[in-house]
Amino acid sequence: MDPAVCRDAHCVSLLTDFGNIDGYVGAVKGLLLSVNPRLTLVDLSHDIESHDVVQAAYVLGRHYRYFPRGTVHLAVVDPGVGGKRRGVVVESADWLFVGPDNGIFSHIYDELEAAIFAIDEASLLPQQPSDLFHARDIFAPIAGRLTLGLPACEVGSPLDECVSIPLSRPLTTARGIEGHVIHVDRFGNMVTDIPIDLVRSEIGETECVIEVADRKIEMIRRSYDCVEAGELLAVFGSSGFLEISANMRNAAELLAAARGEPVVVTCR
Amino acid sequence: MDPAVCRDAHCVSLLTDFGNIDGYVGAVKGLLLSVNPRLTLVDLSHDIESHDVVQAAYVLGRHYRYFPRGTVHLAVVDPGVGGKRRGVVVESADWLFVGPDNGIFSHIYDELEAAIFAIDEASLLPQQPSDLFHARDIFAPIAGRLTLGLPACEVGSPLDECVSIPLSRPLTTARGIEGHVIHVDRFGNMVTDIPIDLVRSEIGETECVIEVADRKIEMIRRSYDCVEAGELLAVFGSSGFLEISANMRNAAELLAAARGEPVVVTCR
Amino acid sequence: MDPAVCRDAHCVSLLTDFGNIDGYVGAVKGLLLSVNPRLTLVDLSHDIESHDVVQAAYVLGRHYRYFPRGTVHLAVVDPGVGGKRRGVVVESADWLFVGPDNGIFSHIYDELEAAIFAIDEASLLPQQPSDLFHARDIFAPIAGRLTLGLPACEVGSPLDECVSIPLSRPLTTARGIEGHVIHVDRFGNMVTDIPIDLVRSEIGETECVIEVADRKIEMIRRSYDCVEAGELLAVFGSSGFLEISANMRNAAELLAAARGEPVVVTCR
Secondary structure, eight states, X not given: OOHHXXXXXXXXXXXXXOOSSSSHHHXXXXXXXXXXXXXXXXXXXXXXXXXXXHHHHHHHHHHGGGSOTTOEEEEEOOTTTTSSOOEEEEEOSSOEEEEESSSTTHHHHHHSOOXXXXXXXXXXXXXXXXXXXXXXXXXXXXXXXXXXXXXXGGGSOEESOXXXXXXXXXEEOSSOEEEEEEEEOTTOOEEEXXXXXXXXXXXXXXXXXXXXXXXXXXXXXXXXXXXXXXXXXXXXXXXXXXEEEETTBOHHHHHTOOTTOEEEEEEO | OOHHHHHXXXXXXXXXXXXXXXXXXXXXXXXXXXXXXXXXXXXXXXXSOTTOHHHHHHHHHHHGGXXXXXXXXXXXXXXXXXXXXXXXXXXXSSOEEEXXXXXXXXXXXXXXXXXXXXXXXXXXXXXXXXXXXXXXXXXXXXHHHHXXXXXXXXXXXXXXXXXXXXXXXXXXXXXXXXXXXXXXXXXXXEEEEEEHHHHHHHTOTTTEEEEETTEEEESEESSGGGSOTTOEEEEEOTTSXXXXXXXXXXXXXXXXXXXXXXXXXXXX | OOHHHHHHOOEEEEEESOOXXXXXXXXXXXXXXXXXXXXXXEEEESOSOTTXXXXXXXXXXHXXXXXXXXXXXXXXXOTTTTSSOOEEXXXXXXXXXXXXXXXXXXXXXXXXXXXXXXXXXXXXXXXXXXXXXXXXXXXXXXXXXXHTTOOGGGSXXXXXXXXXXXXXXXXXXXXXXXXXXXXXXXXXXXXXXXXXXXXXXXXXXXXXXXXXXXXXXXXXXSSGGGSOTTOEEEEEOTTSEEEEEETTBOHHHHXXXXXXXXXXXXXX
């Protein structure tokens, strides 16, 4: 990262499964502000399902790019806290990422050129961190220092390999495009792993039929109100992937479907 | 709005039905900070019921006035996103409002003198916005620009008419004041559409009897502990309207009542 | 508090039972920013159970120390709002606390040397505060003024006595250390009132057996992954107290236990 970007950095995003009841997120923010009182702190989510690294990786991968250059993304869904897993800083041209090396940065590795450093420089680590709350005792102080200009390479050893979760990818077969639901959002929108461009190039958005949970949906619509209230439709979602939705209704409930549900796009 | 107010503006409030799980609010905030890194961002609510424009309009109408002059209130509960509904900027003497033209600003129109502008100036719009996430792709960039001093009138065409939801109003009849519950809050407090001043002028706060859900409540109390724990009472709420509450208990659950429940104030 | 600390103060933490749906927290923040636009606002929690002063006192006591010197902690879980209970400002060497005098600061009184002042200086109070929303109408303006340098002693009369909740404490008996669960967090971790140091000095961390809800747990582990997934374990929690947890599972659900559950540490 260009040192000038890092020096200007004053935004830290936070992504955890800590919830908003117990005050854990507040303690992490207090720590960050103790290191750098001028930070702007933005919650990405704290209601990731407990220990669900896959969901956290998805949410981070979907939204990191909308933050200012120099933002430090602090992402801690960390069931292995205090065990053998390492802590890492991931440095790309425009953003920094801090968290456990457990796959939470899988989408980042997939999309960005990045250098990765293990957080193992002894002089930066607390004398007696809690082995159960590295977000507060290790990751927050490191993130705070990075916003003050600490070069990422100084947090510890460069890494050639790190943990990555296999990402869901669609297959193009004789039948069409075979993918899966990778996220269900608050509204019941079912986001798939099928890129818009793939549908456009392989089949076309008006000629396609989407098969999901024993239902068939014809063509891709531009907006929810293209169908009657309560009806299913397929749209090109705001993340660039095919989504299954329902106008004014929860599509996932309607289909009794969840993450992992197969979705097939064929030509009619 | 006085240009000086707008230039100093550095607070943006956010009101949506996006929830706090999926990271959508984080993306909107990242966008805002990309436009103006010095913003102070305040969540008004993101847990409005999905698509419930009436509830969103109420929450905005109740709280907007407590924010600093120059605050931009970004309010997006937007089931018609990407369809025919317009986006608007509403400019009053002290605050700006940005969101869809679907009635979410009904209380603002009712309470404030305001100029309204459609967001249709092509040079301000993105080349390829998602038709499903205008909060991120259209409203946030516009709100950010407004905090940097963009005059509201430059976002597009002035509007004479816009969408307004009929607001619930009490009737004064021979029987007394007949109103309705318009909001039930987290504590089970039932806020009505009956203004304090109307009760005072028509009946008086010690002489009145409130009828709701087959119960009768005598007089208006000053605070919850004026009755025994668990008992119903009527109070003049902090928004200036009559509320039905219970001391240390959820009144709405106790009465099995919800938004829309009739409330009648009579003289005993 | 050193006047220099107070003048630099620009962080206010917020702890309430207001929830995040109705916009009450937003109104409080708007008020704070109207008094001091340069504040950094941090949510500690707004999802404390309605009226649960004990839980609020615990969350505040656990996390206040991680905030920068000069932070004003605004803590309002306040079932007696508008009644006889006083409002107070509590001043310690490093932090200020503002809220109702109902026991919410019990852990603060227990841990810090502090001066306490009733908020009763008439010139600082609004003409017509709502008796139902002191957080917005009294505590937020006072907190805002404190961040601008108002000395705590000027908010009103010094107090010698104030309301304190009896804190849960373990007993050391012939049987061992007898304590209780004082908090169950989002993950189902059960925090006890038994300090780490007491276990270490009385019994030792490898020799001890923890009895809880008819189960026996041997020794203290360093991290969750020291046992198989789904299994119970005891750890020294990040707050310095003994905790009962389960690896990748909700211990409180597993044990059908809640706050108040007895926990006994014996020597095997």
